[in-house]
Every structure is written in structure tokens, then in C-alpha cells.
């Protein structure tokens with residue numbers, strides 16, 4: 160049966176869901192009395208959802224239920240953290256047991272050994288690993304290690320890349336109107352937050368991404384000053400922008416040439432594209448890499464991985480790189496990490512993630528083609544994004560700022576929410592496929608997208 164025929168049959172079979180939101184709206188009103196914008200992160204509140212964020216109460220597998228009892232198929236999956244979806248039975252059992260035994264001792268534990276051994280087996284560049292509590296902590300630590308190792312303080316970050324909310328990374332991570340961006344060879348530096356001393360950014364060299372010539376130019380001029388180049392392997396905070404062929408390999412070569420450390424920020428891509436993340440998928444060996452999200456399968460964790468020559472700098476003593484943390488190697492979380500990595504190591508996991516994601520991408524492209532909607536789908540396998548644009552492709556931050564109609568995307572996602580598909584209306588994020596998703600979920604998404612295109616028209 161062709162995708163189109165099965166789409167039509169499904170459309171006849173499944174009635175359009177009507178969503179109510181009374182309770183979510185009431186909760187939002189209450190929430191704002193105690194919480195800023197009613198949430199604990201601006202990416203969750205009324206800045207993106209209208210009129211109110213959806214208050215989720217429960218999840219199982221690929222589905223979630225909100226405070227009004229509406230059911231959704233979840234493609235946001237906690238910004239990618241829930242690699243096995245919600246309440247995976249094995250993880251529920253591991254967490255319940257770990258909780259009953261004592262969740263955390265802040266001591267040495269066998270749990271962290273089990274997690275670290277599995278991590279090292281999967282991530283080829285990891286001679287050692289240090290666990291943190293979030294991706295932001297991991298990138299902070301990686302930068303500190305790189306500075307200590309090279310004796311240099313400056314680092315290069317790319318326009319549109321997000322590496323967490325640490326001061327030094329908060330330059331040009333948000334989208335802006337194209338006229339504010341300045342020339343690519345000398346981008347206007349736009350802090351993402353107030354409260355950061357301007358001197359912090361004196362150590363940041365900013366460059367456009369996915370442009371080999373620009374990178375060669377900036378490395379020629381500044382390479383000798385840099386401790387590190389930090390990059391996302393797939394640009395995942397302006398939607399989903401894969402690297403051009405050979406770009407990451409060229410970046411790797413340039414960092415070697417100028418004796419600069421390459422930090423691959425795999426907080427989004429790690430344990431998602433391949434057992435060893437994008438470094439395995441694209442065949443590059445970074446000096447340091449950072450992880451988070453999928454590593455914890457819903458629990459807060461991050462990690463820095465790399466060679467002993469760099470990570471050993473954290474050993475106690477003079478000239479050490481300090482990294483403390485009450486919750487580092489949190490026992491319950493380490494148990495989850497170990498179980499998660501065992502689940503991910505099962506045969507077929509990555510083939511299935513890629514196949515489901517590719518089917519979703521193909522189905523959505525077909526819907527947009529048939530509906531004559533000016534939209535493209537970028538990315539592949541476990542992660543992709545939809546851009547409403549006249550362009551054939553979005554290659555970088557400047558394309559995103561110039562050519563992507565984020566307002567239409569928001570309307571599209573709100574129309575999907577009405578049809579039982581849960582996703583964030585922020586175009587800067589991306590659709591997530593997990594081991595919990597099924598072919599039926601993908602069909603439901605395609606069918607809902609088809610109807611949502613009707614709404615847009």
C-alpha cells in the first residue's frame with residue numbers, strides 16, 4: 160500500500176481529536192503567581208505556547224496526557240532526553256530499586272563504575288569519563304579542561320550554536336533579524352543574556368558554521384590564540400542543520416594544525432545517531448566531547464569524555480582542574496545510565512531509530528509536496544526539523560535568521576497540538592524519534608500534519 164493510500168485510510172479511520180485546555184489555562188494562571196512566566200525555563204512558557212503551555216501530567220511509552228486528560232503522541236520527548244520514551248518498565252524497576260536502597264551517597268559507588276564502563280565501551284574517544292549533572296555543566300568543564308591543557312584562554316564558538324547557559328557560551332545562540340548580524344567575516348556579537356560582564360566575551364571568537372572558507376580564515380588569523388573550537392556536530396538549536404560533506408573533518412584537521420582542542424558537543428546527538436554518537440557516525444575523533452540528554456533517559460546527567468592526558472588534569476593536586484558537585488555521579492542516575500546504555504546496546508536499536516525517523520521525514524515531505532505547502536524537512540533518522548521557507552535547504556544560522564518563517568511553524572505546531580501531537584512550537588528545536596515510537600505513531604504524525612496544512616491554508 161502506498162504511503163498516500165494508507166494516509167487516506169487512516170484519515171477516514173481516525174476522527175479529528177478535539178482538545179480542551181481549561182485546566183491547563185487555570186494551572187498557568189496559578190503557576191504565574193509563584194513562578195516566572197509560570198515555568199522554570201523560558202523555552203516552556205508563554206513565549207512559545209499560546210495561550211498557555213500544555214501542563215503534562217503523565218507519560219507512557221510514546222504518549223503523554225495533559226491536565227485536561229488530552230492524549231498526545233510525544234515528539235518533543237523532554238527536548239530529546241527521553242530516548243526510551245516515558246516510564247520504560249526496565250527504568251521504572253531500576254529507579255524503584257535504587258530509591259529503596261538509597262538514592263545517593265555522594266561516595267564512591269559501584270553504580271558509577273557500571274555506568275562509566277558501559278559509556279567507554281560505546282564512546283570510542285572516551286579513555287575516561289567524568290559525569291556532571293547537566294549538559295551545561297559538561298560544556299563548562301570541557302572548556303575549563305581545554306584552557307588548562309593548552310594554557311590558552313580564548314575559544315571559538317559558532318553562530319547559532321547553543322552549549323548551555325554558561326556565561327561564555329551565550330553569544331549569538333538566539334536567532335535575530337538578518338540586518339542585525341553583520342558581515343559573516345566579522346559577525347556582530349549579540350549576547351543572549353543580560354548580566355554577563357562584557358569582558359567575558361573578550362575570550363570568545365565567533366564564526367559562521369558550515370563554511371570551510373570562513374573557518375580557514377578565522378583559524379589563520381586566530382588559531383594560535385585558541386584553547387578550543389567547540390561545535391555541535393549537527394546544528395540542533397536552529398532546528399536541525401546537518402554539516403556539509405567533509406566540514407567536520409576539515410574542522411578537525413584545522414584544529415590539529417593549530418594545536419587547538421576540538422570539543423564536540425554531543426549533548427543533543429550523543430547516543431542518538433549511533434552508539435558512539437555523531438563522532439562515530441561521521442568518523443571523527445574529538446579531543447573532548449560532551450554529553451547529556453539521552454544519556455540519562457530522563458534523569459539529569461551530563462558527561463565529559465576524552466583521553467586520560469586531558470581528563471587526568473582533574474586529579475587532585477597542584478595545577479588541578481577543579482570540578483566539584485554534590486550530585487556528580489548521582490547513584491540513582493548512574494543506575495539509570497547503566498540500564499539505559501544496556502537497552503541502547505540491544506541489536507537493531509539504531510537501525511530502527513533511523514528507519515522510523517526517515518519514514519517520518521519522507522512522509523512529511525510528501526504531505527508538503529501534495530499540499531503545495533512551502534516547507535522543507537531537514538535532518539535524518541532520530542532527529543529532524545520542519546522549516547517553512549521558499550529555500551531548498553537551510554545551511555546555517557544566517558539562512559535560518561533570513562529565510563525561515565518561524566511564526567507559521569508555530570501555528571502549524573499549535574494545529575498539531577489540537578490533533579494530539581505534542582511538540583514545542585519553537586522552530587529552533589527539533590523532532591525526536593525514540594525507541595518508544597512505532598510506525599503507527601509516525602502515521603498519526605503524518606496524518607495530523609496533513610490536516611494541519613489544511614488549517615494553515
Ligand SMILES: Cc1ncc(COP(=O)(O)O)c(C=O)c1O
Nearest residue numbers: 293294295321322323426427451
Ligand atoms: C548542544 C547543547 N549543548 C548543551 C546543552 C545544555 O544542556 P542542559 O540543558 O542539560 O544544561 C544543550 C541543551 O539544550 C544543547 O542543546
